[in-house]
Amino acid sequence: xxxxxxxxxxxxxxxxxxxxxxxxxxxxxxxxxxxxxxxxxxxxxxxxxxxxxxxxxxxxxxxxxxxxxxxxxxxxxxxxxxxxxxx
Amino acid sequence: xxxxxxxxxxxxxxxxxxxxxxxxxxxxxxxxxxxxxxxxxxxxxxxxxxxxxxxxxxxxxxxxxxxxxxxxxxxxxxxxxxxxxxxxxxxxxxxxxxxxxxxxxxxxxxxxxxxxxxxxxxxxxxxxxxxxxxxxxxxxxxxxxxxxxxxxxxxxxxxxxxxxxxxxxxxxxxxxxxxxxxxxxxxxxxxxxxxxxxxxxxxxxxxxxxxxxxxxxxxxxxxxxxxxxxxxxxxxxxxxxxxxxxxxxxxxxxxxxxxxxxxxxxxxxxxxxxxxxxxxxxxxxxxxxxxxxxxxxxxxxxxxxxxxxxxxxxxxxxxxxxxxxxxxxxxxxxxxx
Numbered sequence: 165x166x167x168x169x170x171x172x173x174x175x176x177x178x179x180x181x182x183x184x185x186x187x188x189x190x191x192x193x194x195x196x197x198x199x200x201x202x203x204x205x206x207x208x209x210x211x212x213x214x215x216x217x218x219x220x221x222x223x224x225x226x227x228x229x230x231x232x233x234x235x236x237x238x239x240x241x242x243x244x245x246x247x248x249x250x251x
Numbered sequence: 252x253x254x255x256x257x258x259x260x261x262x263x264x265x266x267x268x269x270x271x272x273x274x275x276x277x278x279x280x281x282x283x284x285x286x287x288x289x290x291x292x293x294x295x296x297x298x299x300x301x302x303x304x305x306x307x308x309x310x311x312x313x314x315x316x317x318x319x320x321x322x323x324x325x326x327x328x329x330x331x332x333x334x335x336x337x338x339x340x341x342x343x344x345x346x347x348x349x350x351x352x353x354x355x356x357x358x359x360x361x362x363x364x365x366x367x368x369x370x371x372x373x374x375x376x377x378x379x380x381x382x383x384x385x386x387x388x389x390x391x392x393x394x395x396x397x398x399x400x401x402x403x404x405x406x407x408x409x410x411x412x413x414x415x416x417x418x419x420x421x422x423x424x425x426x427x428x429x430x431x432x433x434x435x436x437x438x439x440x441x442x443x444x445x446x447x448x449x450x451x452x453x454x455x456x457x458x459x460x461x462x463x464x465x466x467x468x469x470x471x472x473x474x475x476x477x478x479x480x481x482x483x484x485x486x487x488x489x490x491x492x493x494x495x496x497x498x499x500x501x502x503x504x505x506x507x508x509x510x511x512x513x514x515x516x517x518x519x520x521x522x523x524x525x526x527x528x529x530x531x532x533x534x535x536x537x538x539x540x541x542x543x544x545x546x547x548x549x550x551x552x553x554x555x556x557x558x559x560x561x562x563x564x565x566x567x568x569x570x571x572x573x574x575x576x577x578x579x580x581x582x583x584x585x586x587x588x
Binding site: 182 | 316319320322323326327330351352353368369370
């Protein structure tokens with residue numbers, strides 16, 4: 165799917181994350197997390213996996229995380245992508 | 252649940268809560284939101300443009316995550332309204348609460364801290380990396396509304412004293428001449444000076460975020476705090492990136508705010524190893540050249556007198572058809588900026 169407009173999903177509550185996506189020429193993923201030191205690689209892995217599953221190849225994805233589990237990461241990112249893909 | 256506070260009684264309750272927390276209630280916000288419990292307002296926060304502020308949580312409710320709820324709501328509203336990046340002003344002791352929400356600290360002062368949501372400053376600096384030059388470098392921040400021979404004199408004198416001079420043009424569009432025009436006239440006006448790099452300040456110097464009083468109110472008591480915060484940000488985040496060890500400014504005989512800013516530079520910057528160099532204003536006949544004088548002459552249509560105050564590149568623009576709306580605007584309304 166293609167990201168055609170800016171969208172966001174999630175909250176800043178503890179154990180949740182906020183996802184912002186916007187159109188872009190190339191795919192970039194930026195991660196900010198309160199547990200970045202320990203888990204950035206796992207968060208990134210999860211995000212890359214969802215992006216690949218959705219067939220997203222371009223756009224800017226920004227994540228600010230407060231210790232979300234991977235189910236939450238998947239759900240929030242999918243929601244943001246669906247919102248960004250609707251014309 | 253976070254709700255919008257619209258009606259008068261809610262706003263009054265919000266004001267009480269904000270003032271009880273030792274903050275000033277400022278009118279002119281775009282969003283004011285709060286959380287009620289048993290019909291009582293226990294938490295409140297506001298957004299004005301890209302600034303989040305006036306966060307107050309009733310003491311008995313501080314152990315929870317009400318701040319996170321408020322910030323989520325305001326960030327969502329801000330982004331939906333097209334404001335990105337977002338900033339927060341708060342007391343220094345609360346800076347860590349916002350850092351826990353993934354805000355990053357831009358500058359801190361005895362009474363106030365400024366944080367940014369996201370990595371705007373980092374991205375902005377990264378985009379400017381190609382302009383970074385080695386050596387003994389200086390900086391000057393100018394609004395140039397519009398570019399005069401006075402500016403030219405300042406830039407020439409400063410450029411002679413350093414290996415490279417970074418000329419930051421104030422990006423914020425609060426001036427008679429729009430940013431795009433001011434920047435173009437600066438570039439044209441300094442094109443013959445080889446060691447000058449022209450760039451803009453983005454949100455991070457003399458902006459609506461770092462120094463709103465510059466554009467608003469000359470006698471605002473918070474202006475001093477804002478100036479120092481603006482300079483802390485420059486000294487701690489911007490100057491090291493460009494290896495800037497000198498900041499230049501013109502002497503300021505006319506404008507209290509700019510004069511005060513020069514004084515604030517001398518208070519703040521030396522502690523960061525940045526030397527402040529004031530350069531005497533260039534004079535035309537008896538008076539020091541100023542952009543406000545140029546605007547006054549332009550408003551009266553005295554193009555002959557203008558030729559002594561501005562370089563040919565600026566004069567050409569002032570006389571052009573493109574500048575007609577600016578001339579008309581000046582005739583109607585003559586502001587400080």
